[in-house]
Amino acid sequence: MRFLFVHGTGVRRARHEVLFGRVRDRLAARFPGATVASCYWGDRFGAELSTGGVSVPGVRRTRGAGEDVLATAPPDIVPAQWLLLLTDPLCEVRVLAEAGWETTGGFTLPGVRSAGSEVLGLLAGLPPAPDRSDELGALLRDTGLFDGFAEALERVAGSPEAARAGRNATEDGHARELATALARAVVADALAAAGPEADCTGDERDRLVQLVVTRIGGDARMPGGRAAAVLGRLALRVTTQPVLNAWRGSITTGSAPFVGDILRYQARGEALRELLRASISQEPESTVVIGHSLGGIALVDLLALSAARGEPVPDVRLLVTVGSQAPFLYEMGALTALAPGEGLPPGFPRWLNIFDRQDILAFLAEPVFPGDARVSDHEVSSGQPFIPCHSAYFKLDAVYDRIAQAVVETR
Structure with missing residues (x-):
């Protein structure tokens, strides 16, 4: 069996090596003998600000509590x-x-x-x-x-x-x-x-x-x-508005890829999907594909488009999305592969969607594909607020435990 990890938005080479190293070691411990590979796409298809972020107002991060205080209560x-x-x-x-x-x-x-x-x-x-x-x-x-x-x-x-x-x-x-x-x-x-x-x-x-x-x-x-x-x-x-205000400059300038990668993929995603197809098909064995954030969007698009054409990506046993925006894009009509109301095509694999409710970049898949037994959500918690929780998934044993359970269930 083979695992293929696809990183998410904002990740570049140094960060990828740390993140993939962690995923590889955790999966290898649970699946001795399995191959764990990665599809790194950040340098080739990632976004950057061509003029240094001059379009962003308020680029200096503030440390005050902010002026917009509303009555929305976080649940924890x-x-x-x-x-x-x-x-x-x-x-x-x-x-x-x-x-x-x-x-x-x-x-x-x-x-x-x-x-x-x-x-x-x-x-x-x-x-x-x-x-x-x-x-x-x-x-x-x-x-x-x-x-x-x-x-x-x-x-x-x-x-x-x-x-x-x-x-x-x-x-x-x-x-x-x-x-x-x-x-x-x-x-x-x-x-x-x-x-x-x-x-x-x-x-x-x-x-x-x-x-x-x-x-x-x-x-x-x-x-x-x-x-x-x-x-x-x-x-x-x-x-959460004061925090979003406080982080706006760092996200959209020093960390522009965090948002820009998603926008660039929406405009020019076909080349990334072809890279994913080639990476999945590289070895002729059953593969579990794991996509974090934008990596999950691209995998959903690839697998759905391929299945709809009657050419499913071969040997994909299980799709795992972690902290992914694919269900939300589907609801908005912004998912490349499917229009709102369209079901997942025959040939689409089983889909495990893992989310942390504190992660505002993570969404539920089950409610938008009701009655599809292939789709299941699983909640985890890192105990962190956004933004740190979006990066913490792959340190949680609960993530790997649920993946291991899903692998057994697909046999």
């Missing part, structure tokens, strides 16, 4: 909290800086550092580039956050908000809560800096916070304290 408080933190990494620290704590009568003697100042000193003393032998350094590299960690550390430790919160934290309990808020701010800042290149699940994000917390005198068991509770309530009241 933890991703909602991190949505705010990605927009404004210091928001929890700012709550502690402005509101302070109710004291129990303790005070700091002249010339003696407060409990909060000790935390700030430890934060400023963290190594900006932890070695790979250190769990923190290894995890930062594995999640794509290493390059932005030093600047995140510097921004948070040197912020006026952290200084004020440190002065307010006169007791040990205050200091532990401050340590948690500071650690979350550093990780959020690094995530924001990584943008679409972040490769981090919710569990990995939380582990990074724990590692920083314990090194600056906090309690890793404390989930976030009062500041997190305040921000959690606020998070359930705000829309």
Whole structure:
């Protein structure tokens, strides 16, 4: 048996090698003896801004909470909290800086550092580039956050908000809560800096916070304290719009391929589909094709167009789409292969569609092809908000477990 991985939008050579390496190793562990190959198309068919993005308004990423605050509630408080933190990494620290704590009568003697100042000193003393032998350094590299960690550390430790919160934290309990808020701010800042290149699940994000917390005198068991509770309530009241505003510049200029690849494919997708056909047909054995994001769109188009012509792509045993927009394009009448209302043609293979509801680039396939037993949806969760969740699928055991189950079911 053979697996063929097709990457998604915005992926270029270096990122592809990391992503495919992970997919290859995970599938090989579950299917010993299977061939795992990849169809890399980013350099040949990917988009770029020919004039450097001069058409994009507001290219500088802001860190404020934004001006458009609506009442749409994200369904999960933890991703909602991190949505705010990605927009404004210091928001929890700012709550502690402005509101302070109710004291129990303790005070700091002249010339003696407060409990909060000790935390700030430890934060400023963290190594900006932890070695790979250190769990923190290894995890930062594995999640794509290493390059932005030093600047995140510097921004948070040197912020006026952290200084004020440190002065307010006169007791040990205050200091532990401050340590948690500071650690979350550093990780959020690094995530924001990584943008679409972040490769981090919710569990990995939380582990990074724990590692920083314990090194600056906090309690890793404390989930976030009062500041997190305040921000959690606020998070359930705000829309994703501030985050989308904040990320617009980085997505459409520095990360133009993230959106541009989809647009370019819609205009000139035939050559990519022919490359996929050649890659699938390269080996005469049963193949499971796995498409992430735009890769899933192209595979659906290829398989549907070929089947409709009475020339199904040979030996495709199973189609897996992960975080794909194909069902949404079908609904809008923008899917190349099928018009709205058209069913999947005879000869189209079984289709497993995997999605994370926090991923605004992932859509359901079952409801748009009702009654077609070949189509099934499966939900997973990385615990991350958008954008990081769109890149986190292939770190989740649940993704590979469901693929393995589908392979067994197709035998």
